[in-house]
Amino acid sequence: MRKxxxxxxxxAIVLKLMQRVMSDIAPQCDLIAVPDGATALALLxxxxxxxxxxxxxxxxxxxxxxxxxxxxxxxxEPIVMITAWANEQLMQNAEMVGVDFFLxxxxxxxxxxxxxxxxxxx
Numbered sequence: 001m002r003k004x005x006x007x008x009x010x011x012a013i014v015l016k017l018m019q020r021v022m023s024d025i026a027p028q029c030d031l032i033a034v035p036d037g038a039t040a041l042a043l044l045x046x047x048x049x050x051x052x053x054x055x056x057x058x059x060x061x062x063x064x065x066x067x068x069x070x071x072x073x074x075x076x077e078p079i080v081m082i083t084a085w086a087n088e089q090l091m092q093n094a095e096m097v098g099v100d101f102f103l104x105x106x107x108x109x110x111x112x113x114x115x116x117x118x119x120x121x122x
Contacts, residue, residue: 003050003121007033008040008066009082010058018053025113026122037061041069049077051121056083056090064093071098078119082107 005026007018015033022031032047034040036058043049052070056063063081070079081094084105094102101115116122 004030008054037066053080068097
């Protein structure tokens, strides 16, 4: 069975880059890319998702709010939060809402490979 990775970012160019990176790292997975948290939540109701990778800074619903909403729906799949604006408070908030992995931009290819291995996706 193919696994599905959900990518969430409001910047189209970042989504395209993430799709390219994830296609290289996990070619055996299907990728779904969406521009906002509301769309991500709707897709979680429709498709079996095995990993969620989200940006923190997005309009309307930021990554923390999205992750909280995901966990409130009893979704247990791993969540990776990515941000260029990391600080101790944000990392603590991410942990409190159930984020499993936290990456600071720019991150390395090897860091993402490590996460894929830790989640048994790759």
